[in-house]
Amino acid sequence: MEQLDAVVIGAGVVGLAIARNLAQAGREVLVLEKNTRFGEETSARNSEVIHAGLYYPQGSLKAQTCVRGNRLLYDYCRERAIPHQACGKLVVATDVNQLSQLQALQQQATNNACVPLTWLDKAELQTIEPELRAEAALLSPSTGIVDSHSLMQALLADLEAAGGQLVTANPVTGGQINPQQRVLQLDGYDVQAALVVNAAGLHAPALARQLHGAADWIPVPAFARGNYFSLSGKNPFQHLIYPLPEQAGLGIHLTLDLQGRARFGPDVQWLDIPDASVIDYRVDVSRKEAFAEAIRAYWPVLDSNALQPDYTGVRPKITAPGVEAADFLLADARLHGCDGVMHLFGIESPGLTACLALAEVVSARLLNTGA
Structure with a gap:
């Protein structure tokens, strides 16, 4: 079985931002994307707005990562000449x-x-x-607007410059994650990874159930x-x-x-x-x-x-109609007991704005550097 250092599942804007951070921290990162191109779902079907962080409850992860992400994103767009306004x-x-x-x-x-x-x-x-x-x-x-495709291209370029790799048309079809192992089933073969990030967006809860089985910490x-x-x-x-x-x-x-x-x-x-x-x-x-x-x-x-x-x-x-919107949910070992594994649930708006800040939080938790 092939042994990998870090696997990020999902090449939307948040998955790419996390993969970039992990690669720049010295990890060998493989990004697995089920579609034929990166960012074809939620990341490509939104308003492309850079949000300011007005709406979210004080102290929530949405508020914290949106406000910080707003500043990081403007700086990154200027640095990388990403079209924005x-x-x-x-x-x-x-x-x-x-x-x-x-x-x-x-x-x-x-x-x-x-x-x-x-x-x-x-x-x-x-x-x-x-x-x-x-x-x-x-x-x-x-508040502003950004070319989300150009943003994802820049994140991918940074990932590849740091030694990471994106593989498209390669869905995770199953596997088993528990405190003893982190096995992912791909098309005809299995891999084992030291770090696993589930950034599959709309598919994240279903993927978590495939990997862990039924568990009450996985949201509906x-x-x-x-x-x-x-x-x-x-x-x-x-x-x-x-x-x-x-x-x-x-x-x-x-x-x-x-x-x-x-x-x-x-x-x-x-x-x-x-x-x-x-x-x-x-x-x-x-x-x-x-x-x-x-x-x-x-x-x-x-x-x-x-x-x-x-x-x-x-x-x-990750909340039903009529229920107040949930905060971003980062499910790490504190919820499921598996070190080196992170699932991201409910990453709706302002996920695009927050992507770089979310990447900081996720990387810090996985690499035990804070947050």
Whole structure:
């Protein structure tokens, strides 16, 4: 049986960031990806937003890694010439009854040590975004957008420069992990690894059950699809525009790509499916009018005919509909008793922003250097 130093399962943005860190720490790293290319699932089907860390409970892993990840990601993008833009975000209160919620969000951002937000009243908003309708808004200057594909390419290049390797079209089909062994079954052969990281995203809980068997520390996955519609015609906005957050998501917001084109989404559409292998990524075009109604709350002149189906993504949630969103869950030996093994569960938004900070935490725990 082949003996490996470190195996990372899943070549999304978080898996690549972790693999890069481990390789730069001197470990020989192999990344296994079941698809034919890296980053084809959650990492390629999101808003590509660099989040500021406003929304998450103080002290949570989401808050900590998002705020630190925001700073690390901007530095990394500048260092590696990765296309990005700090365009800023406006979180809007569309009626006076929402002003107290907006104030609470500003306090939450302060508690989380985010880059300070600026309160803008109705007149100030009209000056910077004339077509926006809102009573007030918070301007988040550290929110931006990034080319996620270029980001993953840079992480992969760093991994390979440090001696690591990515192997695609090579799923982990089974194996056995316990305190005595870490065996992974691949296509026709088995390998054993000193370190194992399950960064399989949507498939992480199912993979953990394959490797450990039934265990109460493995969460039950829930899948929330988000549809996106793009805007045909001229985009009048310079900032990202967000309504106040909902329980399962951040509301149907307006984001920009690096060419200035506008798209709207995601909504929250819970999927009643047994596992992530049967996800349907087609846009549900029947949701177009609901999108238009939500958008008109802050952009009243929208013509619904200008909305065109674009793409979908699926959030790898670990809480059921109606339940408050869970924190990121890093399942290490403290949960399962297997040294050198880490499973990442529920890495939904802000996972893209947090990728470099999550990589620091995971590497430190696996290599016993803190965190």
